[in-house]
Amino acid sequence: MTESPKWRKLQKMLPPVPDRAGLLASARRHRVFLALLGLALLLRIITLLGYRWAIWFPDSYPYVDVALHPRPDPVRTFGYPLLLMVLRPLHSVGAVVVVQHLMGLAAAGVLYALLRRPHLFRGKRALPGWAAALAVTPVLFDGNQIELEHLLLSDTYFLLLVTAAAALVLWSPKPSARQVVAAGLLLSLAIITRTIGTPLLIILLVFLVIRGVGWRLVAGGLAAAVVPIAAYCGWYASENGSFALSGTxxxxxxxxxxxxxxxxxxxxxxxxxxxxxxxxxxxxxxxxxxxxxxxxxxxxxxxxxxxxxxxxxxxxxxxxxxxxxxxxxxxxxxxTDFGRTFRWDRPIYPDPKTYSYYVFPEETQEYWPGKADMAAQYDDQSTATRVVEPYAGFMRGYQKAVHLPGTVLGVLLLIGLGGILARWRSWGGVALLPFGYAMALLVIPPATVLFDYRYVLPAVPFAAVAAAIALRDLDAWRRSRGAPDAEGASGPAEPEGRKEPRVAVVS
Incomplete structure (x- = not known):
């Protein structure tokens, strides 16, 4: 049976399937990251065993209600309820948090792969595997990040969307039209998930202009993002009377x-x-x-x-x-609120009740009064969160011991800023995008609402990526300064009259 021309064309478009030797070689190249990924997966399995099968936040109930009765809600935008609707046939909030934990691991994997791209760095020297893996450890191992993934909240989904959008435009030295359009679509979904994504779209478009991709690509990315957002705003207006994403x-x-x-x-x-x-x-x-x-x-x-x-x-x-x-x-x-981001400790804020949702609970949690029947339409488990020892106790202790202090986040931002200033001739280089993402995610909440620990976590991986690029550039600059120049490479200057003929050696 002969292959059709269409099938042969499709085969050319798809990446080749690696053989066993190729897979083993790839595993060796990425062995540090794969080992860390396995440990991070184990921690999430322990979390699932200890907290069955999700942790409900106050916002979880409205999200589930909107998923059960689709509508443009004035407070919670539709992106996360849409995800809950897609997963609803499984009738399990446990399945939802499993997907969220996988999303957290996927975000780390995307950033690791991005940091292995040589064109991001001065001298086209990619980060070694261990360094790229180190840069994504906050996403893999931060106890607060793991707890956030176990909450029925939009944050992890939002993180994966904006991470994928950034990776698409940074993946190649010059992104293609498809990459820019796909990034715009992902950011539109992120904005419909959390409105704080709106400035991220502006940052992305400005970055594309600075990188000189051409006005057609910028316009294409803008259109890809604006059309879905405008459609949602129109739906919102038909129900709530104003052309907006929300009414908050x-x-x-x-x-x-x-x-x-x-x-x-x-x-x-x-x-x-x-x-x-x-x-x-x-x-x-x-x-x-x-x-x-x-x-x-x-x-x-x-x-x-x-x-x-x-x-x-x-x-x-x-x-x-x-x-x-x-x-x-x-x-x-x-x-004052922005400064709380960079404290070494983690004091209770904004109040004990809100803070308690950001730590693994010690006791089984019941549904809020009057919410059990609504929750049962999505998942008929008898309690909101069943605490099972010793797994739960292990994760409580782990969260207290393993998390990124705010001061370290501040250091990462300063390193990233230094790398951008060092590339001032090229408007900050590629680090400008992740650094801009991190700053927007950190600045906007205290400027418009208040500081909240939950709002800090999505900024951490982008700060780490910007810092990793800056440190690699610094290493490349140090190497170039230490390398002998063309004349010095041949050794000390010879006295006049004693020059020997030079012989080229090919190795």
Whole structure:
């Protein structure tokens, strides 16, 4: 039977299937990473055995509800419920967290493979396997990362999407149209999953312009991202009355300013109907900002849901006036929260209840009151999280001992920044993209809502990649400085009149 031309063409497009010897050779080249990957997988298996079969966060219930009754929710965008819908036929939250753990490992694998690409580095010398594996160890082994993967939350899914998008445009010295379009599509899904992905799209497009890929490719990537986002915003508008991704930005920004806002300093600029949002409590006695969304009375003085469109508009107006009237106080509030990112320790913040969700629990967790029937439509297990010893105890101890201190993250960022400044002639080089991702993910939450440990973790792998590129470039520069020049390579200069004929030696 002869092969058709189409089949032969398809075979040429596909990578060749390696034989046994090729697989063994590849395994030897990547043996350090594969060994670490196996250990990281073992830790996740222990987590699954100790916490059956997932850990429910307050946001988990709305996410599952949206997956069961699809709609554009004003608070939680549709990306993660879409994933839950895809996995719903399995009727298992355990299957969901298994997928999330695999996503975490996949993100580490993508970044490891990226760091083995020679063109990323000065002198076209790729990182050795052990160094690339070391750069992704925070994703593989950080106890807080493993716990986050076990929560029914969008964060791990979001991390994989933005990691894959970055890898696509960095994979080749000059990305192809397909790579740019695919990256745009992945970032559109990331933005529909978590709106903090929006600035990442801007960073990606600016990076492509700087790299000189051409306006057609930039326009193609932009279109690939904007079309799905616009379609979702249209669906949202049909249900909620405004063309947007969500209805939370105004209320969240208002909550950010409520740690310092003093209405006496606004003059007469604040609309009369917004005065009910003021708080007469002295700023130093007020709770952290997110209480002004969920618990403090100000936003509840108005009828309707917390994120009703008119409330969001009114809260946004209040927040803008607070920032204009008190720019120094806003900057101080932002810097105070941003500074928490780089502490060596991990104090309880923003409050004990929220902090407790970011550590492995000691006792079996029941469903929230009134939520068991809804949860049973997705998975009919009797409890939200069943704690099984000794596996759970091992992971609790592991999480306390193994995590990346914030100070180390700060050092990684400084190294990455140094590498970008060293490549100032090329606008920072390839490290500009991962460094920009890391900074955006770290800066935007404390600037618009508050600092939260959960928001720090997705930035860590990008900071590590930027630092790895910078350190490799530094090593290449050091080698070039230490290498003898063309004249010195031939040894000491010979005295006049004693020059010997030179013989070329080919090895």
């Amino acid at each position: 930005d105004g209320v969240f920004l208002y909550s950010r300013t409520m740690t310092f806002a003093d209405c006496d300093k606004f003059g007469d600029r604040l609309p009369v109907d917004a005065y009910a949002l003021c708080d007469s409590t002295p700023p130093e006695q007020r709770p952290v900002s997110h209480f002004y969304v969920w618990e403090e009375s100000q936003i509840f003085r108005y009828p309707g849901g917390i994120f009703a469109p008119y409330k969001s508009d009114l809260a946004r107006t209040f927040a803008k006036e607070a920032i204009v009237a008190q720019p120094g106080d806003y900057l101080k509030a932002f810097l």
